[in-house]
Amino acid sequence: MDLLEKCRAYMRADEARDVGLYPYYPTFQGPVEGGQAILDGAEVCMLGSNNYRALSVNPQVIGAAQDAIALYGTSATGSRLLNGNLDLHEELEADLAGFFGYEAALVFATGYMTNLGVVSALAGRGDQVYLDEKAHASLIDGARLAKASGAMMRWFGHNDPDDLARQLAAAPTQSILVATDGVFSMEGDLAPVAELVAVCEEYGATLLVDDAHGVGVFGHGRGVIEQAGMQGRVPLMTLTFSKSLASQGGAVLADAKTVDFLRHTCRPQIFSAGLSPADTAAAHAALREIRRRAGRIPDALAAAEHLRRALDALGYNVAGSASPVIPVRFPDQLAMLSAQRILVDHGVYTNAVLPPACEGYQLRIACTDAHTPGVLEAAIGVFAALREDLLPRYRQVA
Structure with missing residues (x-):
């Protein structure tokens, strides 16, 4: 046919x-x-x-994007691995890591590619990926790519740490990634981050929280991990710039060695052009504004x-x-x-x-x-x- x-x-x-x-x-x-x-x-x-946070029309955010175009032009014109890595990217990564309390950050061209790349790069043959049954499509597709590389893909009940614990207790001893949204984009409910952290720590699983819709809104702008008092206990955090950060792109935050691994193995990162100067500068300006407003609900x-x-x-x-x-x-x-x-x-x-x-x-x-x-x-x-x-x-x- x-x-x-x-x-x-x-x-x-x-x-x-x-x-x-x-x-x-x-x-x-x-x-x-x-x-x-x-x-x-x-x-x-x-x-x-x-x-x-209504920052897409904020004068400082717009001005930062305009200044970046005037200085750098309209595009990074290459992958970051080779010739498209800008000081703007690295400055934003350093500020993201500092604000959210991680050792390092890695900026991607889109939020979708962030999850797709992180999950598929970290999980492969011999690993298991457990997803909340209402996880974002980008996490699901990342897990599917990981499955194609030999990982096992499993689901746990929506916002149900007990179901996750039951499954992990019966799972063979393997390296395990647990992935969830921080704020679920269609339902609007928040993940039980503290309970998920406890389960993952008990069974030696690595937790990833995609806080695309929580950053800028909860936890003094730092999202649901901070809101739950779990800063320092969630090994992997991803976010997008296209919500509260009023731009385009995304990032993963983790320890320095994990970020360095992703820099050199994550295909959606190394085979995509770097985030544009305007988008990078706009996201950074929005982050500074969110930090400035951190004391306000x-x-x-x-x-x-x-x-x-x-x-x-x-x-x-x-x-x-x-x-x-x-x-x-x-x-x-x-x-x-x-x-x-x-x-x-x-x-x-x-x-x-x-x-x-x-x-x-x-x-x-x-x-x-x-x-x-x-x-x-x-x-x-x-x-x-x-x-x-x-x-x-x-x-x-x-």
Whole structure:
């Protein structure tokens, strides 16, 4: 059969387009500023962005990116291993390591490649990888690559240290990597880091926490490891620059020998061009701003708590989140896509998420420091006005 026949037979996107409910690849014009964005020429309240600290439009962050372009040009133009390693990269790595309390850091071109590369480089023949069953796709794909190299790949129940302990107790004596999100990007709940640390220490496993959505928000900006009081006890931490750090790229933090190993063996690192000067400088400026704000509780958390309570009071199915991420669950795909379209038509943008990215069907809301009470009340007003259109579906399912 022609390899591309599966592409010609793919109809799911066309079916949504045909009924006017296709929600993906929306075209935004300009930046997200003040919690607002321009979508197809119309202003909407942006409730989908991961820009938790609202730093993507911060003057210092923008200025740092502009200065880097003026001095270094637009690209590193080569892999860091050979000719694309900049002093900007090394300065950012030193500052990341110092801020998060690790010996060393290694910057990657994307957050996805960070997890893909770290897991696949560290685990191979004779090793085992245990993943939280709701771990991010980048961790899963890294584990799949490790499996292709001979590692065993296992799952443990979501945020269930007891299940992990039962499995590790029965596992053969091998080197073991346990990987989890710090804040789960679709559910918005936090990993039980302290309990996972205890299990891993008991059974000699190495814990990796991907704190893409926790950095900048929890633990005085240092994320969920600091929030749990586990600094110094999590051997591997990964993060992305595309959330609170308002840029592009990612990094792993670990002891110096592990980082040096990854520098020379991690294929997504050594076969990719170095992170661009602008992205590197922007991430570094955002990190400095997060450090400066370390004594302040992020407004994003208060905004999310206010919105979560309001939606719950209106009868919407929100549950479980303790972060800026709020899942609003629907009984089926049609109800979710219809709700997303109606909300956009009324000036509120949310993310429509389908399985397998999450369990069931949901609109994913994310709050930021830019969501002032006025912005939130306007959005809540829209949810209230649409309540009678949406809630009967919940009652029918119940």
